[in-house]
Amino acid sequence: xxxxxxxxxxxxxxxxxxxxxxxxxxxxxxxxxxxxxxxxxxxxxxxxxxxxxxxxxxxxxxxxxxxxxxxxxxxxxxxxxxxxxxxxxxxxxxxxxxxxxxxxxxxxxxxxxxxxxxxxxxxxxxxxxxxxxxxxxxxxxxxxxxxxxxxxxxxxxxxxxxxxxxxxxxxxxxxxxxxxxxxxxxxxxxxxxxxxxxxxxxxxxxxxxxxxxxxxxxxxxxxxxxxxxxxxxxxxxxxxxxxxxxxxxxxxxxxxxxxxxxxxxxxxxxxxxxxxxxxxxxxxxxxxxxxxxxxxxxxxxxxxxxxxxxxxxxxxxxxxxxxxxxxxxxxx
Amino acid sequence: xxxxxxxxxxxxxxxxxxxxxxxxxxxxxxxxxxxxxxxxxxxxxxxxxxxxxxxxxxxxxxxxxxxxxxxxxxxxxxxxxxxxxxxxxxxxxxxxxxxxxxxxxxxxxxxxxxxxxxxxxxxxxxxxxxxxxxxxxxxxxxxxxxxxxxxxxxxxxxxxxxxxxxxxxxxxxxxxxxxxxxxxxxxxxxxxxxxxxxxxxxxxxxxxxxxxxxxxxxxxxxxxxxxxxxxxxxxxxxxxxxxxxxxxxxxxxxxxxxxxxxxxxxxxxxxxxxxxxxxxxxxxxxxxxxxxxxxxxxxxxxxxxxxxxxxxxxxxxxxxxxxxxxxxxxxxxxxxxxxxxxxxxxxxxxxxxxxxxxxxxxxxxxxxxxxxxxxxxxxxxxxxxxxxxxxxxxxxxxxxxxxxxxxxxxxxxxxxxxxxxxxxxxxxxxxxxxxxxxxxxxxxxxxxxxxxxxxxxxxxxxxxxxxxx
Numbered sequence: 001x002x003x004x005x006x007x008x009x010x011x012x013x014x015x016x017x018x019x020x021x022x023x024x025x026x027x028x029x030x031x032x033x034x035x036x037x038x039x040x041x042x043x044x045x046x047x048x049x050x051x052x053x054x055x056x057x058x059x060x061x062x063x064x065x066x067x068x069x070x071x072x073x074x075x076x077x078x079x080x081x082x083x084x085x086x087x088x089x090x091x092x093x094x095x096x097x098x099x100x101x102x103x104x105x106x107x108x109x110x111x112x113x114x115x116x117x118x119x120x121x122x123x124x125x126x127x128x129x130x131x132x133x134x135x136x137x138x139x140x141x142x143x144x145x146x147x148x149x150x151x152x153x154x155x156x157x158x159x160x161x162x163x164x165x166x167x168x169x170x171x172x173x174x175x176x177x178x179x180x181x182x183x184x185x186x187x188x189x190x191x192x193x194x195x196x197x198x199x200x201x202x203x204x205x206x207x208x209x210x211x212x213x214x215x216x217x218x219x220x221x222x223x224x225x226x227x228x229x230x231x232x233x234x235x236x237x238x239x240x241x242x243x244x245x246x247x248x249x250x251x252x253x254x255x256x257x258x259x260x261x262x263x264x265x266x267x268x269x270x271x272x273x274x275x276x277x278x279x280x281x282x283x284x285x286x287x288x289x290x291x292x293x294x295x296x297x298x299x300x301x302x303x304x305x306x307x308x309x310x311x312x313x314x315x316x317x318x319x320x321x322x323x324x325x326x327x328x329x330x331x332x
Numbered sequence: 333x334x335x336x337x338x339x340x341x342x343x344x345x346x347x348x349x350x351x352x353x354x355x356x357x358x359x360x361x362x363x364x365x366x367x368x369x370x371x372x373x374x375x376x377x378x379x380x381x382x383x384x385x386x387x388x389x390x391x392x393x394x395x396x397x398x399x400x401x402x403x404x405x406x407x408x409x410x411x412x413x414x415x416x417x418x419x420x421x422x423x424x425x426x427x428x429x430x431x432x433x434x435x436x437x438x439x440x441x442x443x444x445x446x447x448x449x450x451x452x453x454x455x456x457x458x459x460x461x462x463x464x465x466x467x468x469x470x471x472x473x474x475x476x477x478x479x480x481x482x483x484x485x486x487x488x489x490x491x492x493x494x495x496x497x498x499x500x501x502x503x504x505x506x507x508x509x510x511x512x513x514x515x516x517x518x519x520x521x522x523x524x525x526x527x528x529x530x531x532x533x534x535x536x537x538x539x540x541x542x543x544x545x546x547x548x549x550x551x552x553x554x555x556x557x558x559x560x561x562x563x564x565x566x567x568x569x570x571x572x573x574x575x576x577x578x579x580x581x582x583x584x585x586x587x588x589x590x591x592x593x594x595x596x597x598x599x600x601x602x603x604x605x606x607x608x609x610x611x612x613x614x615x616x617x618x619x620x621x622x623x624x625x626x627x628x629x630x631x632x633x634x635x636x637x638x639x640x641x642x643x644x645x646x647x648x649x650x651x652x653x654x655x656x657x658x659x660x661x662x663x664x665x666x667x668x669x670x671x672x673x674x675x676x677x678x679x680x681x682x683x684x685x686x687x688x689x690x691x692x693x694x695x696x697x698x699x700x701x702x703x704x705x706x707x708x709x710x711x712x713x714x715x716x717x718x719x720x721x722x723x724x725x726x727x728x729x730x731x732x733x734x735x736x737x738x739x740x741x742x743x744x745x746x747x748x749x750x751x752x753x754x755x756x757x758x759x760x761x762x763x764x765x766x767x768x769x770x771x772x773x774x775x776x777x778x779x780x781x782x783x784x785x786x787x788x789x790x791x792x793x794x795x796x797x798x799x800x801x
Contacts, residue, residue, distance in 0.1 A: 054400060070426070075415075078411070094401040097404075098401055098751055319446060319453050
């Protein structure tokens with residue numbers, strides 16, 4: 001007999017991870033936007049993500065509706081608990097989303113859409129980081145509902161995880177820019193990427209120290225017995241060193257791959273820390289699960305549809321492969 | 333003053349849904365039109381179809397962008413403001429909305445990238461395929477949304493266990509009693525909206541003697557379609573009404589403004605319903621016609637609002653008047669599209685400036701009709717969030733305070749106002765620039781630079797022309 005809930009943890013886990021990787025680099029491009037050397041570099045950056053950002057962001061919607069379908073308690077507790085944060089996230093995503101179309105249709109107002117793109121991306125990234133922090137922190141729950149206050153989520157810890165994710169997405173964005181651009185834009189991305197990598201590793205260290213202090217459960221997981229888990233931080237440091245090395249060699253693709261693997265390590269390290277809690281400090285994924293009949297009904301479709309989605313997503317990345325060429329892109 | 337989180341949440345939800353609803357209803361119709369244009373160009377190679385497709389794709393991209401960002405808000409609204417409803421209905425709502433994402437959203441988003449940016453990167457057949465996928469995606473999306481909404485209106489295939497919905501039959505739940513009518517009604521509404529916008533913009537070009545060839549091509553496509561579909565919508569609307577009478581008679585009583593249950597009910601044309609006095613003021617009515625339309629018999633019995641306690645009745649005024657706005661606009665659509673198609677067939681449309689002007693005035697009206705219809709069905713569902721099963725007041729998030737909802741409501745209004753104002757400005761700019769002029773259709777730039785818009789717009793007015801590749 002297979003455990004449906006476990007399968008759903010894997011599916012939601014992959015969906016959220018796909019979102020973090022894919023929208024991560026295009027949010028990162030937005031975060032770095034104001035620091036780009038000039039307007040033509042900004043055009044290149046925007047054109048490098050314009051054909052794919054919408055598909056990337058759809059993974060977030062899948063994460064949201066997937067939670068509602070498979071783990072309604074997570075959906076029903078996280079969203080009310082992060083009410084104000086969710087508004088900021090959505091407002092950020094709105095402003096950056098419309099900037100893609102509006103920027104290329106505006107004349108003298110272009111700088112407003114540049115700001116809308118960069119501030120929107122930064123706010124959305126920060127809000128996502130704060131969600132991660134709030135998850136580690138835990139929620140005040142009675143029955144199946146959140147009962148805490150509007151700003152319980154906003155603590156020094158969540159501010160730190162928020163800024164950490166902004167830095168992480170910026171690293172993804174910079175290495176994406178190295179992959180997709182050339183000339184001055186790529187030179188600029190090569191210059192800033194090592195600094196961003198250092199900042200990200202700084203946050204990794206900070207989180208690694210702070211999280212066990214903030215959560216008894218996490219402390220027990222990591223320090224009560226020394227286990228295979230310690231491979232995560234060791235691999236993380238090795239991966240960071242490799243990425244830095246490849247940046248020094250001015251390799252085009254390797255730094256982006258390195259950054260993505262770093263994100264995977266952070267992500268699965270975090271899940272390992274929190275396992276098996278869906279709504280900490282009390283409720284596990286099995287407590288939060290929906291009716292098995294509903295989980296099964298959706299699973300049958302997902303098993304069939306997810307490979308198709310991954311297929312045409314990969315195909316669209318293939319269509320838009322290679323470097324962005326100046327002046328190309330907004331031809332529609 | 334005590335702020336009521338329930339009332340404010342309802343206002344907030346109504347606001348974000350209404351704002352969002354106008355975009356898909358337009359893009360569903362327009363996506364189909366673009367797919368048809370691309371197919372015709374693929375088969376005939378006629379440049380007018382390509383020019384029209386490029387032009388309307390540009391409009392589509394702007395409107396779709398606004399639809400997407402406001403749609404993302406919708407998928408989180410259930411959780412932020414209606415978490416109790418979300419939790420208790422999750423076994424049904426969750427899979428249905430997830431199916432929408434995996435069958436429609438990914439399809440639309442991915443192939444839109446190819447449609448917009450891939451014309452020179454993929455073979456023409458693949459580009460046409462992308463256009464078709466976007467159009468199909470919009471329809472699949474509306475199917476799932478309407479399945480969820482219809483189920484909230486006419487729930488089926490479920491039982492309540494400890495207040496939580498459990499599915500007994502997926503088939504009955506998804507294909508519930510009102511889904512076919514709602515789906516047909518909204519599908520036609522999308523074609524009507526897309527059709528009138530295309531026809532209106534084309535008529536406007538003819539009036540200004542611009543893009544004559546492409547504008548006539550577009551009118552020849554849109555007006556005959558509208559002439560068929562607008563009367564069909566009346567028929568589907570009537571069937572939808574009969575279905576509502578069967579499943580939600582109190583909603584129909586509110587739509588019709590009937591307080592008393594009666595045989596041979598009149599059709600009320602004008603009235604000011606008064607909920608506290610439980611009667612209508614200034615009523616103008618045609619005897620027996622109400623029963624005839626609703627029951628297809630002169631003395632058929634029609635249920636009145638008083639048949640249920642006051643706390644089970646929807647707000648009558650909004651439902652009554654929204655319904656009249658919707659039906660009134662529908663009649664105008666039928667009249668204008670029949671007249672337009674007739675003049676077109678007689679070859680007189682091009683030389684009828686008055687009719688062309690009327691057609692160009694139609695542009696905002698389908699949006700108003702859709703919103704009015706949406707108000708009828710959603711406000712008419714009150715006080716139920718799931719008809720007969722769960723009250724709206726029971727669905728709200730328990731931790732919400734009034735000021736939280738008010739703050740975010742003001743936030744959404746501010747954000748959407750900026751988005752909408754900017755979006756309309758750029759849409760106006762794209763439409764003023766128009767499609768690529770055909771051979772022998774020299775766009776006289778110096779002539780229309782005399783208009784104040786171009787003088788102010790400066791370089792931006794030129795941009796769309798330069799962007800074309």
